[in-house]
Amino acid sequence: MKFEAPPGTHDVLEKDWPHWGRIVGEAYRRCRLYGYRPITTPVFEDTELFARTSGSGSDVVQKEMYTFTDRGDRSLTLRPEGTAPICRAYIEHGLHREPQPQKLYTLVPMYRYARPQRGRYREHWHLSVEAIGSDDPALDAELIQLYGELLRALGVSEYTLLLNSIGDRECRPAYLEHLTAWLDEHGDELDEEARQKRSTSPLRVFDVKSERVQRALAGAPKIGESLCDACAEHFTAVRSALDAYDVAYTLAPTLVRGLDYYTRTTWEFVGPELGAQSSMSGGGRYDYLIEEIGGPPTPGVGFGAGIERLHMAIEGEPPAGEGIDVFFAFEDGGERAKVLPLLAQLRREGRACEMEYAGRSLKGQLTQAQRLGARVVVIAGADKLKIRRREQEDVEVATVEEVAELL
Numbered sequence: 001m002k003f004e005a006p007p008g009t010h011d012v013l014e015k016d017w018p019h020w021g022r023i024v025g026e027a028y029r030r031c032r033l034y035g036y037r038p039i040t041t042p043v044f045e046d047t048e049l050f051a052r053t054s055g056s057g058s059d060v061v062q063k064e065m066y067t068f069t070d071r072g073d074r075s076l077t078l079r080p081e082g083t084a085p086i087c088r089a090y091i092e093h094g095l096h097r098e099p100q101p102q103k104l105y106t107l108v109p110m111y112r113y114a115r116p117q118r119g120r121y122r123e124h125w126h127l128s129v130e131a132i133g134s135d136d137p138a139l140d141a142e143l144i145q146l147y148g149e150l151l152r153a154l155g156v157s158e159y160t161l162l163l164n165s166i167g168d169r170e171c172r173p174a175y176l177e178h179l180t181a182w183l184d185e186h187g188d189e190l191d192e193e194a195r196q197k198r199s200t201s202p203l204r205v206f207d208v209k210s211e212r213v214q215r216a217l218a219g220a221p222k223i224g225e226s227l228c229d230a231c232a233e234h235f236t237a238v239r240s241a242l243d244a245y246d247v248a249y250t251l252a253p254t255l256v257r258g259l260d261y262y263t264r265t266t267w268e269f270v271g272p273e274l275g276a277q278s279s280m281s282g283g284g285r286y287d288y289l290i291e292e293i294g295g296p297p298t299p300g301v302g303f304g305a306g307i308e309r310l311h312m313a314i315e316g317e318p319p320a321g322e323g324i325d326v327f328f329a330f331e332d333g334g335e336r337a338k339v340l341p342l343l344a345q346l347r348r349e350g351r352a353c354e355m356e357y358a359g360r361s362l363k364g365q366l367t368q369a370q371r372l373g374a375r376v377v378v379i380a381g382a383d384k385l386k387i388r389r390r391e392q393e394d395v396e397v398a399t400v401e402e403v404a405e406l407l
Helices: 014-033 047-054 059-064 083-092 137-153 172-185 192-200 202-207 211-217 229-245 307-313 336-348 362-371 400-406
Strands: 044-046 067-069 075-078 102-111 123-132 160-165 263-270 279-285 300-306 326-330 353-355 376-380 385-389 395-397
Touching (some): 014 102, 014 137, 044 047, 044 083, 047 075, 047 083, 083 123, 083 300, 123 307, 137 160, 137 229, 137 263, 137 300, 160 229, 172 202, 202 211, 229 263, 263 300, 279 307, 326 336, 326 362, 336 376, 336 400, 385 400, 395 400
Parallel strands (some): 326 376
Antiparallel strands (some): 044 075, 067 075, 102 123, 123 300, 160 263, 263 279, 279 300, 376 385
16 A cells, blocks of 8 residues: 555655744744733533534534544534633633733634635644733734744745724624625625635624635625724724834735634734735634633634745745764774763764765765765775865774764
8 A cells, every 4th residue: 555645745855954943943933922821621621612612603613623533522622723722721720810811822723614725724834822811902013023024034025914893792792783684785796715705703794705705795784884982992002002013014904814703903913925825824813712612701812823824935945954062983994882982972062973884885874974074084994084065175093982072
């Protein structure tokens, strides 16, 4: 049998690591600089956690979750997103009793049964950054600016930041009545997907990608026209903070998030690609989520960003690898056992070392050392050792101890 990775999954190979490692390292660094602390949650959770937070009518719950029944007859689901599990941990471990806001991040695989395409995988690595316990609009702006700085650090400049507010439980119900009435009047302009989304949550019709539907929805009432005073003031404060950060954005009156728990500020970073591949990161405020899963009323805000999308955005020639410090090669008669203690000592000291294992000729070994970027090559012969450095004459010594002194 020939085994391959399951559809919608991918391997991160050594050739991918120069970019991949840089993305992950910068993500960790940015989160630390902004005061966010790491958290890791289980790869699967109680299915009801996602059904209650994402909404039973969402595409995630209806079409994309990997759900299974375990041997204890419990319904469990591989995490499709990071916010709900982090909020569950926030409640379970009493983080609401600690100083607020709790600023947390995770970078782990997520699982969604979606149609595989470029940059979109069923198992994908995802950065989730959350600030829980404060409704300060400056936090919304901080998270947006954090991701923008991550893009800047990675050299990504071709993107647009879309920004909107979708109100809260005070002003959204009246808007939904207005929107529903408009959708009833223009039902013949909707396609089947839009009608299905409208039946579960009218706001979701704005997620439909059909150009015909989007043209029709251009005439629909916008949530921004119906914000209550508190939501309008909050959105103004978010925009003011972004202006102070010198973060450019585009107001997008039809931008909504696909999950039920979002309130007020929503945003999305989109790249130059067309279609589903354009979305690089999305986030927003979720002031009712923790209350929905049994916690005290607690505001929160956060974003999610796919690592594969970032990898696509910085495609090109990867930076040169760091290379290794010492490569041990052997002539005929060279005894490997004599250099093993030195090899171990150098590694204990934090120096990257490698040794010949493939039975190559000396010429082949030297070529391999060059491939690995070795700064020093130690050639062990039958009765002597050579230390070879780039653009320097070889140094011959009689013992391994002398090699150790010269490295």
